[in-house]
């Protein structure tokens with residue numbers, strides 16, 4: 001991929017200021033937790049704040065257990081030299097890099113402090129006391145949380161019998177809504193809709209409720225292998241009532257750095273822009289995200305490792321006698337036939353953190369995919385705690 005000229009100049013300037021001035025004076029090994037590669041390497045040398053997390057197997061937040069790519073860590077190291085400056089240039093470079101990666105105009109991109117900021121901004125901008133939020137239960141909760149906090153009318157429609165978002169029910173309820181939230185694949189169910197069905201649904205919603213916006217959250221996009229699945233980005237770029245959100249927190253392994261983005265029609269991005277926190281993406285997050293976009297082989301490796309560990313864990317749960325909702329993501333939902341809160345506490349007491357209760361589901365637990373070793377340990381602990389169906 002050809003690098004935009006502004007990006008070349010930014011990276012070149014970082015080369016002089018960052019690497020030259022700082023890294024030489026303070027080599028990578030002076031910061032052992034940063035120069036380490038992955039969570040296993042971090043255990044034992046982590047700074048104080050990270051230590052409690054390093055003692056647990058973390059299968060509760062759908063993170064990437066392998067950490068960032070080496071190139072992303074190197075990119076972070078080079079940024080200390082400019083970390084006394086506001087991130088204007090890195091933010092612009094990230095916006096340009098995302099635009100180039102998706103082959104859209106920079107005006108169609110809005111970057112955020114994680115995609116959480118994007119979801120919050122969209123809910124803020126598109127809903128009001130008279131135009132409510134239409135969401136799904138269970139689904140990712142940021143839009144709902146923002147609506148509830150602001151006292152905005154909110155309706156969350158139950159998933160269907162296959163734990164998929166009920167598009168027909170959403171269509172029937174969409175009239176007058178400020179925003180419809182479609183998490184595809186959906187967290188915490190791991191289910192999805194094919195792109196043909198989704199675009200058809202969007203067209204129906206546009207016809208029935210022309211003022212409503214549809215926010216499509218594609219946080220787990222990179223993990224999906226289903227041939228019917230696809231991104232709604234082309235629809236979002238041409239249809240001013242559609243926004244797609246993405247994140248660097250999942251397959252790219254940058255959850256702790258905080259970077260995400262929206263892609264939409266330039267007019268829609270202009271509407272959202274005033275709501276964002278100025279300088280909300282810091283220099284380290286921007287550099288790591290730019291570097292991560294350029295590592296297609298790393299991405300494929302993460303997808304493969306995730307698919308292998310997920311296949312193992314799903315089969316282990318099924319052998320214990322528990323049904324698993326077929327997942328397209330780096331987590332799965334399983335019916336443990338008891339209160340997931342008790343399961344969560346018992347697992348945590350044995351060193352494994354798993355997901356919480358997801359109302360209205362009363363007996364399902366969500367387990368994120370870690371490394372194969374972590375999943376072997378976690379499944380042995382789950383067998384002990386659950387004792388078979």
Ligand SMILES: Cc1ncc(COP(=O)(O)O)c(C=O)c1O
Pocket residue numbers: 061062113114115116117140183186187217219220246247248249255259260
């Ligand atoms: C569906 C979905 N959207 C958005 C997010 C927020 O991610 P972040 O703010 O780290 O980009 C998450 C995090 O788990 C998620 O599952």
